[in-house]
Amino acid sequence: MATAAIDTHDAHAGGEHPPTSTGLNNTKVAIWAFIGSECFFFASLISTYLIYRGRSPVGPFPHDTWKDPATGHVFKGILNIPITSVSTFVLLMSSLAMVLAHSAVVRGDRKSSKIWLAATAFLGATFLGFQAYEFTSFVHEGLTIHTNLFGSSFFVLTGFHGAHVTAGVIWLLTLLSIDMKRGLTPDEAINVDVCALYWHFVDVVWIAIFTLVYLIK
Amino acid sequence: MATTVSLPETPHREPTHKYESGVWSWLATTDHKRIGQLYLYTSLFWFIVGGIEAAIIRAQLYNPNSHLVTAQTYNELFTMHGTTMIFLVIMPLSAAFFNFLIPLQIGARDVAFPRLNAFSYWVFLFGGLFLNSSWFLHAAPNGGWFGYAPLTTRPFSPGLNIDFWVIGLQILGISSLAAGFNFITTIINMRAPGMHFMRMPIFSWMAFVTQFLIILAFPIITVALTFLMLDRFFGTNFYEIQAGADPLLWQHLFWLFGHPEVYILILPAFGLVSEVLPVFSRKPLFGYPVMVYSGILIATLGFGVWAHHMFAAGMGPIADAFFSITTMLIAIPTGVKIFNWLGTMWGGSLRFTTAMKFAIGLVALFTIGGISGVMHSSPPSDLQQTDSYFIVAHFHYVLFGGSMMGLFAGLYFYYPKITGRLLNEKLGNWHFWLTAIGMNLTFFPMHFLGLDGMPRRISSYDAGQGWESNNHLASYGAALIVLGTIFFAYNWFTSLRRGAVAGNDPWGGATLEWMIPSPPPDYNFATIPKVTSRYPLWDRKSPELTVNVPHDSQDEQKMDVKIGGQSTGTASAPSDTKLNAPHAHPSARQLGIMMPTPTTKPLIAAFALGTVFVGLIMHKNLPIMLTAAAIFVFSLYNWLLTPLEPEHH
Amino acid sequence: MAADQSHSTLSHDEKGNASPHEHTHPDWGTYKWVALILTLITALEVWIYYIPSFTKTKLFVPTLLTLSAVKFAIVVMFYMHLKYDAKLFRALFLGPLILAGFTIVGLLFLFGHLVIRG
Numbered sequence: 005m006a007t008a009a010i011d012t013h014d015a016h017a018g019g020e021h022p023p024t025s026t027g028l029n030n031t032k033v034a035i036w037a038f039i040g041s042e043c044f045f046f047a048s049l050i051s052t053y054l055i056y057r058g059r060s061p062v063g064p065f066p067h068d069t070w071k072d073p074a075t076g077h078v079f080k081g082i083l084n085i086p087i088t089s090v091s092t093f094v095l096l097m098s099s100l101a102m103v104l105a106h107s108a109v110v111r112g113d114r115k116s117s118k119i120w121l122a123a124t125a126f127l128g129a130t131f132l133g134f135q136a137y138e139f140t141s142f143v144h145e146g147l148t149i150h151t152n153l154f155g156s157s158f159f160v161l162t163g164f165h166g167a168h169v170t171a172g173v174i175w176l177l178t179l180l181s182i183d184m185k186r187g188l189t190p191d192e193a194i195n196v197d198v199c200a201l202y203w204h205f206v207d208v209v210w211i212a213i214f215t216l217v218y219l220i221k
Numbered sequence: 222m223a224t225t226v227s228l229p230e231t232p233h234r235e236p237t238h239k240y241e242s243g244v245w246s247w248l249a250t251t252d253h254k255r256i257g258q259l260y261l262y263t264s265l266f267w268f269i270v271g272g273i274e275a276a277i278i279r280a281q282l283y284n285p286n287s288h289l290v291t292a293q294t295y296n297e298l299f300t301m302h303g304t305t306m307i308f309l310v311i312m313p314l315s316a317a318f319f320n321f322l323i324p325l326q327i328g329a330r331d332v333a334f335p336r337l338n339a340f341s342y343w344v345f346l347f348g349g350l351f352l353n354s355s356w357f358l359h360a361a362p363n364g365g366w367f368g369y370a371p372l373t374t375r376p377f378s379p380g381l382n383i384d385f386w387v388i389g390l391q392i393l394g395i396s397s398l399a400a401g402f403n404f405i406t407t408i409i410n411m412r413a414p415g416m417h418f419m420r421m422p423i424f425s426w427m428a429f430v431t432q433f434l435i436i437l438a439f440p441i442i443t444v445a446l447t448f449l450m451l452d453r454f455f456g457t458n459f460y461e462i463q464a465g466a467d468p469l470l471w472q473h474l475f476w477l478f479g480h481p482e483v484y485i486l487i488l489p490a491f492g493l494v495s496e497v498l499p500v501f502s503r504k505p506l507f508g509y510p511v512m513v514y515s516g517i518l519i520a521t522l523g524f525g526v527w528a529h530h531m532f533a534a535g536m537g538p539i540a541d542a543f544f545s546i547t548t549m550l551i552a553i554p555t556g557v558k559i560f561n562w563l564g565t566m567w568g569g570s571l572r573f574t575t576a577m578k579f580a581i582g583l584v585a586l587f588t589i590g591g592i593s594g595v596m597h598s599s600p601p602s603d604l605q606q607t608d609s610y611f612i613v614a615h616f617h618y619v620l621f622g623g624s625m626m627g628l629f630a631g632l633y634f635y636y637p638k639i640t641g642r643l644l645n646e647k648l649g650n651w652h653f654w655l656t657a658i659g660m661n662l663t664f665f666p667m668h669f670l671g672l673d674g675m676p677r678r679i680s681s682y683d684a685g686q687g688w689e690s691n692n693h694l695a696s697y698g699a700a701l702i703v704l705g706t707i708f709f710a711y712n713w714f715t716s717l718r719r720g721a722v723a724g725n726d727p728w729g730g731a732t733l734e735w736m737i738p739s740p741p742p743d744y745n746f747a748t749i750p751k752v753t754s755r756y757p758l759w760d761r762k763s764p765e766l767t768v769n770v771p772h773d774s775q776d777e778q779k780m781d782v783k784i785g786g787q788s789t790g791t792a793s794a795p796s797d798t799k800l801n802a803p804h805a806h807p808s809a810r811q812l813g814i815m816m817p818t819p820t821t822k823p824l825i826a827a828f829a830l831g832t833v834f835v836g837l838i839m840h841k842n843l844p845i846m847l848t849a850a851a852i853f854v855f856s857l858y859n860w861l862l863t864p865l866e867p868e869h870h
Numbered sequence: 871m872a873a874d875q876s877h878s879t880l881s882h883d884e885k886g887n888a889s890p891h892e893h894t895h896p897d898w899g900t901y902k903w904v905a906l907i908l909t910l911i912t913a914l915e916v917w918i919y920y921i922p923s924f925t926k927t928k929l930f931v932p933t934l935l936t937l938s939a940v941k942f943a944i945v946v947m948f949y950m951h952l953k954y955d956a957k958l959f960r961a962l963f964l965g966p967l968i969l970a971g972f973t974i975v976g977l978l979f980l981f982g983h984l985v986i987r988g
């Protein structure tokens with residue numbers, strides 16, 4: 005009998021995947037490698053922002069007031085710290101919701117898992133709403149990606165962060181819809197875990213951006 | 222050598238679906254060996270294209286004041302030659318080996334994410350075609366392979382040329398990144414029982430290190446290219462000097478990527494020759510752990526030397542000194558490798574097969590390139606050499622003499638595993654000598670040209686500067702390389718049908734890939750082997766070779782029974798006669814092995830993603846971009862929500 | 871060869887399973903404290919931003935950097951449960967993170983934003 009020679013762990017009995025050499029989940033290893041890679045992605049963006057800090061000959065500027073010599077118009081420091089502090093808080097809370105969603109899935113508590121997944125996505129979307137508000141008000145005040153170096157590097161850095169949040173929200177909504185349709189089983193907690201790792205990473209990037217871009221003058 | 226048996230019949234399959242035969246079976250494949258071959262043939266094709274570009278360059282420079290091509294075309298030629306050879310030849314040819322070999326060497330049935338693997342290939346294919354389609358629009362990139370901004374910003378390079386370059390590299394980067402995560406996970410998680418890290422074949426080790434370089438260096442160029450793309454298409458100011466931008470920003474970001482990139486280009490070749498040399502010396506690799514550690518050290522230090530490409534930019538004494546020192550330091554682990562290869566050959570019973578000759582070629586020629594590298598690690602001496610033909614000589618010794626020689630060694634060595642037949646050694650010998658002599662004839666005189674002041678990237682030069690004879694020699698050498706390549710191509714295609722049948726282990730190899738049939742069945746290993754040392758096959762067939770290699774000896778006794786599915790020709794201790802009978806090549810289905818379902822979803826996703834970029838270059842054509850993006854997202858969902866393997870009943 | 875002794879530290883069982891650390895996650899008790907601390911640090915950061923006498927001192931920037939580094943570390947250790955998870959993940963994250971950190975600092979030096987003043 006041919007199959008007799010095959011070690012038991014090769015046959016994928018009952019839909020189970022063969023164990024990995026480290027015992028760790030493949031997707032989780034991949035997401036950590038991805039996060040490592042993202043460190044360099046954001047390091048490049050942040051470096052550029054910092055290198056270009058204070059180099060634009062024309063305003064508006066992030067913190068300092070600038071008077072346009074041509075029109076005489078006075079631009080105040082454009083960053084809105086109170087609003088951004090609130091959105092930072094929102095993103096931090098989304099991370100709390102995220103860990104609660106994960107632990108609910110692990111426990112098999114379908115009611116809370118749905119609530120917390122939805123809450124995480126909602127808080128993420130709220131953060132994006134704040135960002136959309138911030139971007140549009142900057143444009144109204146006269147700062148676009150074309151205006152000056154600060155505009156280019158600010159919008160691209162925070163824009164890429166926002167794009168990551170958007171991807172995360174879509175991911176969360178996908179998990180939520182699966183959870184609503186057929187329920188995420190505790191076996192599938194790993195899928196939520198992987199999404200959570202991504203989500204928290206996006207959060208820590210924001211922690212860095214908030215300090216480096218918004219608070220340091 | 223087991224070359225007498227007939228070629229194994231293709232595994233018995235019952236094609237029940239169009240994806241299991243013909244063209245569809247390639248379009249829908251998720252088999253790492255097939256994807257490896259797709260990479261292989263695609264990159265060999267680009268090798269010919271890049272070679273033709275080089276040949277035209279050499280024809281142009283043969284005589285002073287020549288007007289074979291215009292200066293404008295010349296710019297396109299050297300830019301596309303460099304970009305092609307780096308991103309479309311050496312990297313994907315290395316990827317062909319990653320794909321084909323990593324799972325075989327670590328004893329796995331496939332990579333960790335087979336469909337992502339297919340996706341990587343299709344994105345790569347798309348990127349290569351995209352980049353080269355520029356030729357047909359008479360708008361091939363013309364800013365040099367490193368595309369210095371602000372030269373490459375819209376005001377200075379208004380045409381489509383640089384658009385093709387920026388977007389093409391961006392697409393190729395996606396492919397490399399996806400493959401990087403995949404191989405890292407594969408190597409961490411898919412090793413056969415007993416395949417500890419310090420038993421892993423050295424090629425897999427170097428491949429592992431390379432993947433980290435890829436996933437950490439490519440994000441940097443992604444960002445730099447994104448800035449350039451935004452500047453060109455959306456009017457941002459990243460490289461606008463009037464807006465206060467720093468002209469060195471691009472250079473720093475590019476070389477932060479660029480120097481790790483050169484190790485991405487060389488480490489896989491190092492890995493290949495580290496497989497070839499022990500086998501043809503009949504000795505274990507000298508200092509295996511040191512080889513591993515020096516590879517890791519090279520990769521880490523490789524992130525701290527980038528500004529040695531910028532000594533001429535005037536960074537100041539502190540920066541110059543710092544990068545000069547780190548560059549000199551990095552030569553140490555590199556030198557260690559060279560001595561270890563010599564130590565491997567020392568006292569061995571050498572067999573000068575073509576693969577071995579190419580491997581020795583790497584050791585000799587890379588060393589020359591390494592030495593000239595150390596020469597320009599000193600800023601005062603670099604100021605004489607930079608932007609001259611001396612640099613061209615340096616990087617061709619490391620890239621052609623190093624990477625390409627190593628990859629050729631790998632091709633001769635693994636051709637039998639890939640195709641089931643051996644390449645012809647006589648033709649291989651011609652190939653090697655023509656290439657080696659031609660290579661030295663082309664690039665050695667360039668050292669003198671450089672020291673005599675000939676700048677790089679000039680489309681013609683005046684007579685009477687003492688550059689004629691060395692340029693003659695270089696062009697003759699190029700002709701020899703072309704001739705050698707013709708031998709190679711002829712050898713390749715005739716051997717596919719007429720080459721000697723290889724058997725499982727034509728060279729007396731030491732690692733797992735030589736245990737299974739050539740070409741391997743789609744599941745690779747009927748039984749996943751249990752590994753007890755670095756050289757499982759030598760333990761079994763020539764234990765005297767591995768007495769000094771660490772094993773755990775109790776396990777070794779069980780080896781014969783545990784080690785594998787197929788007869789290896791000489792010794793065999795089959796645990797099941799039917800399974801291991803010489804000509805039985807049972808299909809995965811017969812063995813009850815579940816393999817991933819073939820699927821074209823990665824192909825669709827890759828092409829949709831590529832089409833988004835096509836829309837971008839067509840003056841930001843929103844309908845195309847949005848439709849393609851929607852198809853991409855849809856196919857991604859479709860792919861991710863479909864299980865990898867057939868549903869279990 | 872000494873390097874080979876590292877084998878024993880990778881504990882594989884017969885099936886190639888290493889001990890699965892994956893299920894160790896902190897619980898609500900920890901999470902709520904983490905959330906509270908993060909909120910407090912954020913509040914502190916914003917607060918000192920509004921103290922003009924402090925923002926003018928040399929301590930302002932280092933204080934902010936330290937506070938955000940603490941936040942960063944807390945999220946990574948607890949929410950991303952790196953403190954509890956397999957060592958491999960630590961290597962996969964910290965290696966690139968440290969390298970990326972050096973890169974940022976290196977670039978800032980090169981562009982003259984960080985100058986060592988005597």
Ligand code: HEM
Binds near residue numbers: 367
């Ligand atoms: C011992 C190791 C090496 C050292 C010390 C070294 C050093 C250098 C230095 C200082 C330069 C800049 C020269 C200039 O532009 O003025 C350079 C250029 C270059 N090196 Fe190396 N190198 C080494 C190995 C390699 C390897 C392994 C590769 C690739 C496989 C490589 C590929 C290149 C390329 C492509 C350039 C030219 C880039 C360009 O300007 O287009 N080098 N090398």
Ligand SMILES: [Cu+2]
Binds near residue numbers: 480526527529530
């Ligand atoms: Cu370099």
